[in-house]
Amino acid sequence: MxxxxxxxxxxxxxxxxxxxxxxxxxxxxxxxxxxxxxxxxxxxxxxxxxxxxxxxxxxxxxxxxxxxxxxxxxxxxxxxxxxxxxxxxxxxxxxxxxxxxxxLLPTDPARRYETIQWVFFQMAAVGPMFGQLGYFHKFAGREIEDKRPQERYRAESQRLLGVLEGRLAGRTWIMGDDYTIADIALLGWVRNLIGFYGAGDLVAYSELTHVPAWLERGLARPAVQRGLTIPARP
The missing domain is CATH 3.40.30.10 (Glutaredoxin)
Structure with a gap:
């Protein structure tokens, strides 16, 4: 032991x-x-x-x-x-x-690095931008008189969703037919943006086609449903 x-x-x-x-x-x-x-x-x-x-x-x-x-x-x-x-x-x-x-990570070197780049895309762009928009929209940021920061994060979050929308056109998952760590990295953030943060209208989420369908597929996976509740909240 x-x-x-x-x-x-x-x-x-x-x-x-x-x-x-x-x-x-x-x-x-x-x-x-x-x-x-x-x-x-x-x-x-x-x-x-x-x-x-x-x-x-x-x-x-x-x-x-x-x-x-x-x-x-x-x-x-x-x-x-x-x-x-x-x-x-x-x-x-x-x-x-x-x-x-x-x-959940391709063994082919080219596809492996392509997957990793989308993980880094989430880490470097989606997470920070969505998180900042959530702060300014849902939390204390709304008390700030200057609305330029919120607009910056709103516009950038909408742009990033557009990048995902283009990537998912004609694809089931970020890497096509293969569900990978790229999808796992992104699912929670997109779900949070339109759910917990309530920012769907701000980023025109309803105008998207491929991202909502991808999110629905991801959230339907039993492992995703379990993982979203672990660990139990205090």
Whole structure:
């Protein structure tokens, strides 16, 4: 049985099953990428709820795992060479789990890098822009008199949806017939933009055809449905 006692985070969030991958997360657009991936691959794991509303990511225990203080993060007791591996950043975790399991990432080198570029597209553009629009539209940003920041993020989010709309024309998934980590990376963010953030009208979501159909297909997957609720919210 692996011994995870050397990791301070396990003092605050003890591992009941230390032989399983430990997931420290919350069902946010970034957090669900990893829970969906784990559900899709069937890799045994143990989820731990990190209450970001209670600033638990800024505790010494969590910061020992991710000094950037963000979810998700993992400990894989069976990492490379059989040694425990700590990893944060959802995109990096997706790539790691895909390579570890041999699933949801093409083996052909050209298609592999094409998939990775769409994961990076989400990390570099979709996540930051959608998140900022959500802040200005739903949260404290609405109190800011100057509306230029919100308009900037609205326009850019709408443009990014247009990029996705063009990519999905004639394709079932981002990579065509193959459902991959690119889809997993993007599904939660598009869902959040029109759902939790309530910004569908702002970005003219109803005028799109391919993105809504893709989102519906993705949300119909049983592993996605399960992953969207893991870990349980506090």
């Amino acid at each position: 692996p011994d995870l006692s050397a990791f301070p985070i396990t003092k605050r969030w003890p591992a009941t099953h230390p032989d399983r991958l430990q997931l420290y997360s919350l069902p946010t657009p970034n957090g669900v990428k990893v829970s969906i991936m784990l559900e899709e691959t069937g890799l045994p794991y143990e989820p731990h709820t990190i209450d970001i509303g209670a600033s638990e990511t800024w505790t010494p225990e969590f910061l020992s795992l991710n000094p950037n203080g963000k979810i998700p993060a993992i400990i894989d007791p069976d990492g490379p060479g059989g040694q425990p591996l700590v990893l944060f950043e959802s995109g990096a975790i997706l790539l790691y789990l895909a390579e570890k399991t041999g699933k």
